[in-house]
Amino acid sequence: xxxxxxxxxxxxxxxxxxxxxxxxxxxxxxxxxxxxxxxxxxxxxxxxxxxxxxxxxxxxxxxxxxxxxxxxxxxxxxxxxxxxxxxxxxxxxxxxxxxxxxxxxxxxxxxxxxxxxxxxxxxxxxxxxxxxxxxxxxxxxxxxxxxxxxxxxxxxxxxxxxxxxxxxxxxxxxxxxxxxxxxxxxxxxxxxxxxxxxxxxxxxxxxxxxxxxxxxxxxxxxxxxxxxxxxxxxxxxxxxxxxxxxxxxxxxxxxxxxxxxxxxxxxxxxxxxxxxxxxxxxxxxxxxxxxxxxxxxxxxxxxxxxxxxxxxxxxxxxxxxxxxxxxxxxxxxxxxxxxxxxxxxxxxxxxxxxxxxxxxxxxxxxxxxxxxxxxxxxxxxxxxxxxxxxxxxxxxxxxxxxxxxxxxxxxxxxxxxxxxxxxxxxxxxxxxxxxxxxxxxxxxxxxx
Numbered sequence: 330x331x332x333x334x335x336x337x338x339x340x341x342x343x344x345x346x347x348x349x350x351x352x353x354x355x356x357x358x359x360x361x362x363x364x365x366x367x368x369x370x371x372x373x374x375x376x377x378x379x380x381x382x383x384x385x386x387x388x389x390x391x392x393x394x395x396x397x398x399x400x401x402x403x404x405x406x407x408x409x410x411x412x413x414x415x416x417x418x419x420x421x422x423x424x425x426x427x428x429x430x431x432x433x434x435x436x437x438x439x440x441x442x443x444x445x446x447x448x449x450x451x452x453x454x455x456x457x458x459x460x461x462x463x464x465x466x467x468x469x470x471x472x473x474x475x476x477x478x479x480x481x482x483x484x485x486x487x488x489x490x491x492x493x494x495x496x497x498x499x500x501x502x503x504x505x506x507x508x509x510x511x512x513x514x515x516x517x518x519x520x521x522x523x524x525x526x527x528x529x530x531x532x533x534x535x536x537x538x539x540x541x542x543x544x545x546x547x548x549x550x551x552x553x554x555x556x557x558x559x560x561x562x563x564x565x566x567x568x569x570x571x572x573x574x575x576x577x578x579x580x581x582x583x584x585x586x587x588x589x590x591x592x593x594x595x596x597x598x599x600x601x602x603x604x605x606x607x608x609x610x611x612x613x614x615x616x617x618x619x620x621x622x623x624x625x626x627x628x629x630x631x632x633x634x635x636x637x638x639x640x641x642x643x644x645x646x647x648x649x650x651x652x653x654x655x656x657x658x659x660x661x662x663x664x665x666x667x668x669x670x671x672x673x674x675x676x677x678x679x680x681x682x683x684x685x686x687x688x689x690x691x692x693x694x695x696x697x698x699x700x701x702x703x704x705x706x707x708x709x710x711x712x713x714x715x716x717x718x719x720x721x722x723x724x725x726x727x728x729x730x731x732x733x734x735x736x737x738x739x740x741x742x743x744x745x746x747x748x749x750x751x752x753x754x755x756x757x758x759x760x761x762x763x764x765x766x767x768x769x770x771x772x773x774x775x776x777x
Contacts, residue, residue: 340649348437414446417656444652457761464624467769479589496585497521707731
């Protein structure tokens with residue numbers, strides 16, 4: 330057997346593999362004999378079928394299978410032994426001029442295209458500078474959060490006349506352009522949330538209404554063409570909601586108002602546990618602490634994004650794009666040319682960042698242990714369970730759920746990649762210069 334690698338350019342190569350009969354004959358004969366021992370064919374006792382009969386009936390398919398196995402093993406060994414780093418997988422080159430007899434005397438020759446991983450030279454040091462934001466709650470954000478919490482623990486009332494922030498439980502009937510009821514059109518009773526109405530003129534027309542009042546409503550204008558809100562209100566699909574052009578007759582069935590909970594000890598105890606908070610100042614401090622902990626996560630994501638952008642921009646990484654496009658098409662039969670072009674840039678960006686991550690991990694001997702993967706998976710599952718119940722699962726039960734979760738290959742790979750990304754960002758933070766800056770949340774949201 331002979332294997333050679335021909336360099337096309339820095340990012341592409343071709344591997345040529347020549348296989349002579351002496352390279353495969355023994356393997357094929359062995360496979361035929363093993364098949365003969367297992368064969369159960371009419372006219373022969375099980376396991377007593379002559380090898381010559383098996384060769385005559387199935388020899389060609391056995392030969393093809395053994396050649397494919399030999400090719401796979403050979404090219405993998407070549408790549409490993411020569412430390413050839415590739416992207417994707419080797420792609421066989423089609424050659425219509427080559428024809429094989431498959432009669433056990435052929436000398437085979439196969440060519441494989443390789444997409445070579447680019448060489449990356451990356452060094453992160455104190456010269457790399459990033460802003461680390463300490464995000465503080467501005468008054469508007471704090472007030473909105475407090476209002477939402479008080480409303481979520483408040484009580485529902487039914488005032489006679491609607492005001493901003495109320496909900497109009499109403500019958501909505503689709504109208505024709507002339508204002509008459511559209512025959513066979515949409516008719517649904519739903520809740521119009523006035524806090525979702527973006528058009529000020531329409532909002533004003535919905536304030537001051539009482540039960541049995543009738544108004545006409547342009548839903549697209551009222552909700553700024555938000556198909557999600559419109560679909561929910563009219564009980565139709567989001568696709569249909571985009572196409573709705575009609576006005577609707579709104580007949581008010583009821584006015585609902587969610588009154589905010591009083592700031593008293595009963596309310597504080599419901600939120601934080603008995604005696605933890607005893608006054609409004611303590612309540613405000615607790616809410617501030619809660620939202621600023623969420624802001625800290627937003628700030629960390631911003632920092633990671635800044636690191637990603639700086640390193641990606643500083644390295645002019647080239648990829649074997651033509652090869653990768655061909656490989657993506659070869660390994661995804663249903664992928665259309667349009668889908669490939671639409672998604673390739675994002676694929677290439679993700680691949681470049683993976684190469685950067687792998688280089689940082691290799692150069693700095695960063696370890697990713699199973700314990701790290703298990704701990705993060707456990708943390709993610711715990712957060713999911715707490716969405717449905719504030720009481721934590723028993724530790725042993727959560728650990729069992731985590732072990733079962735990681736048995737799924739896709740889950741394990743996803744969490745592994747997440748741990749890898751976190752370790753890389755933690756390393757960058759440990760060596761780069763982080764310039765801390767305090768900023769209010771409303772100003773933080775304006776940053777790019």
